[in-house]
Amino acid sequence: VTTDRLPIGVFDSGVGGLTVARALMQRLPREKILYFGDTARVPYGIKSEETINHFAIQIAEFLLAQQVKVLIIACNTMAAVAARAIAELAPVPVLDVIAAGAQGAVERTRNRRIGVIGTLATIRSGAYDLAIRRIDAGVEIVSQPCPLFVPLVEEGWFSHEVTRLTAQEYLKPLIADSVDTLVLGCTHYPLLKPLLQEVAGPTVELVDSADAVAARTETLLLEHGLANPGVSSPLHQFFVTDVPQRFQQIGEQFLGRTLAPVQVVRL
Amino acid sequence: VTTDRLPIGVFDSGVGGLTVARALMQRLPREKILYFGDTARVPYGIKSEETINHFAIQIAEFLLAQQVKVLIIACNTMAAVAARAIAELAPVPVLDVIAAGAQGAVERTRNRRIGVIGTLATIRSGAYDLAIRRIDAGVEIVSQPCPLFVPLVEEGWFSHEVTRLTAQEYLKPLIADSVDTLVLGCTHYPLLKPLLQEVAGPTVELVDSADAVAARTETLLLEHGLANPGVSSPLHQFFVTDVPQRFQQIGEQFLGRTLAPVQVVRL
Numbered sequence: 457v458t459t460d461r462l463p464i465g466v467f468d469s470g471v472g473g474l475t476v477a478r479a480l481m482q483r484l485p486r487e488k489i490l491y492f493g494d495t496a497r498v499p500y501g502i503k504s505e506e507t508i509n510h511f512a513i514q515i516a517e518f519l520l521a522q523q524v525k526v527l528i529i530a531c532n533t534m535a536a537v538a539a540r541a542i543a544e545l546a547p548v549p550v551l552d553v554i555a556a557g558a559q560g561a562v563e564r565t566r567n568r569r570i571g572v573i574g575t576l577a578t579i580r581s582g583a584y585d586l587a588i589r590r591i592d593a594g595v596e597i598v599s600q601p602c603p604l605f606v607p608l609v610e611e612g613w614f615s616h617e618v619t620r621l622t623a624q625e626y627l628k629p630l631i632a633d634s635v636d637t638l639v640l641g642c643t644h645y646p647l648l649k650p651l652l653q654e655v656a657g658p659t660v661e662l663v664d665s666a667d668a669v670a671a672r673t674e675t676l677l678l679e680h681g682l683a684n685p686g687v688s689s690p691l692h693q694f695f696v697t698d699v700p701q702r703f704q705q706i707g708e709q710f711l712g713r714t715l716a717p718v719q720v721v722r723l
Numbered sequence: 724v725t726t727d728r729l730p731i732g733v734f735d736s737g738v739g740g741l742t743v744a745r746a747l748m749q750r751l752p753r754e755k756i757l758y759f760g761d762t763a764r765v766p767y768g769i770k771s772e773e774t775i776n777h778f779a780i781q782i783a784e785f786l787l788a789q790q791v792k793v794l795i796i797a798c799n800t801m802a803a804v805a806a807r808a809i810a811e812l813a814p815v816p817v818l819d820v821i822a823a824g825a826q827g828a829v830e831r832t833r834n835r836r837i838g839v840i841g842t843l844a845t846i847r848s849g850a851y852d853l854a855i856r857r858i859d860a861g862v863e864i865v866s867q868p869c870p871l872f873v874p875l876v877e878e879g880w881f882s883h884e885v886t887r888l889t890a891q892e893y894l895k896p897l898i899a900d901s902v903d904t905l906v907l908g909c910t911h912y913p914l915l916k917p918l919l920q921e922v923a924g925p926t927v928e929l930v931d932s933a934d935a936v937a938a939r940t941e942t943l944l945l946e947h948g949l950a951n952p953g954v955s956s957p958l959h960q961f962f963v964t965d966v967p968q969r970f971q972q973i974g975e976q977f978l979g980r981t982l983a984p985v986q987v988v989r990l
Contacts, residue, residue: 496774497764504966507763604885607874618871618892621885699771 463488465524470498472643473530474710479670488690496698500533501575512538536583557665558587565637571630574641730755732791737765739910740797741977746937755957763965768842779805803850824932825854832904838897841908
């Protein structure tokens with residue numbers, strides 16, 4: 457097997473990173489994906505940096521052992537905390553949702569005021585601020601942790617009055633500061649897109665990190681001659697650390713297609 | 724050291740079980756408590772039964788190795804799934820919040836219609852139904868999972884409009900069914916008591932499992948001659964698997980007193 461025919465490794469703390477897998481499948485239909493969701497230890501957003509690093513490295517090593525040509529950190533929390541450690545150990549290119557989302561936001565803002573929403577751990581880490589300022593030091597950034605959005609998405613209350621009130625409360629400081637671009641800094645948030653667009657107003661552009669990282673992956677594969685030349689539709693593989701049935705059910709909703717059998721791995 | 728001078732072991736998936744520790748401290752001020760919170764792997768409510776059993780047994784074995792005279796399962800999810808497995812391995816009496824809460828509810832209901840609220844895993848397990856029917860098979864039970872209450876408590880939105888709307892939505896079927904007793908089947912819920920009382924109405928009596936299990940512990944210690952005869956105020960000990968600083972901060976709010984240094988344990 458030549459390197460270009462190897463799969464792409466994508467990992468997340470749970471099911472949320474499937475929004476990244478979906479964006480990759482749409483943009484790069486010939487690429488095979490190995491997806492890893494750490495469903496036994498989700499959520500990561502409330503854990504210490506030390507623990508997040510430890511778990512993230514375990515997962516990266518598992519995927520590297522399966523022979524992947526690129527690693528994608530689809531979890532914002534792991535990207536915020538462990539991206540450097542993973543890049544240091546991986547012999548293949550490593551992309552992550554934060555670097556990609558930051559790039560997308562800087563490209564789109566006109567008034568150079570960017571809002572970022574995410575989990576507590578992602579926002580506290582300051583990783584989006586750092587990534588954005590590395591590209592354009594003069595941008596103003598307003599960040600807001602939104603810890604209730606993940607449970608609201610998992611409850612399926614995508615357009616419920618409770619979710620609308622919660623979004624109004626969380627987005628208030630960002631709207632007051634006239635951001636014109638809003639980074640959805642958590643893989644669950646794309647499922648709230650219509651409601652967030654409505655609350656933020658039509659002048660605010662939403663940046664979906666899943667789309668952004670898929671676009672960066674396409675560029676990387678072309679630049680490095682790593683694009684899969686095959687024509688058949690690949691059989692993706694899914695690994696989880698717990699509850700494969702629930703993962704399969706939610707995964708099929710997320711992806712809108714049948715999943716191959718999901719395998720359980722103990723790390 | 725004679726058995727009656729040994730501490731009481733209390734464990735939970737995280738910080739929530741401190742409501743049980745607080746109830747024990749108030750009711751049994753001479754008893755020393757060893758508290759274990761599995762903060763690296765919280766929350767348990769979304770994990771499989773197999774994983775919950777595995778983790779619960781690890782924690783019980785850790786506390787038994789520290790020499791405790793009674794084990795209290797302060798986590799509803801672990802009580803629902805792993806109470807029998809723990810009772811089988813423990814050479815000391817094992818109490819849990821579900822058995823105690825069920826007893827309290829049956830004692831208080833007048834119309835024999837009891838409502839139970841809890842996490843998804845607790846409600847799905849049917850453990851409260853089973854425990855209540857074992858005492859009185861003729862009671863009607865209406866159960867409702869409330870997955871948003873824990874994140875709302877952790878956000879500190881105890882009386883926020885969002886929490887009120889969420890409670891109205893969750894409690895609707897219980898109120899429609901005229902329950903006169905409502906079991907708070909999750910250790911976080913006592914912090915929502917005033918709001919839940921208001922939404923449920925003045926004719927509904929709330930049963931707090933933390934109070935209920937503390938009362939059962941007092942009875943058990945007296946019946947078995949296990950009450951600590953000491954007079955000095957004991958130095959409680961706290962073990963967690965991650966982020967001791969955050970645990971200490973939330974714990975001191977929960978308990979309204981300074982915590983002894985919190986130790987980190989890797990299981």
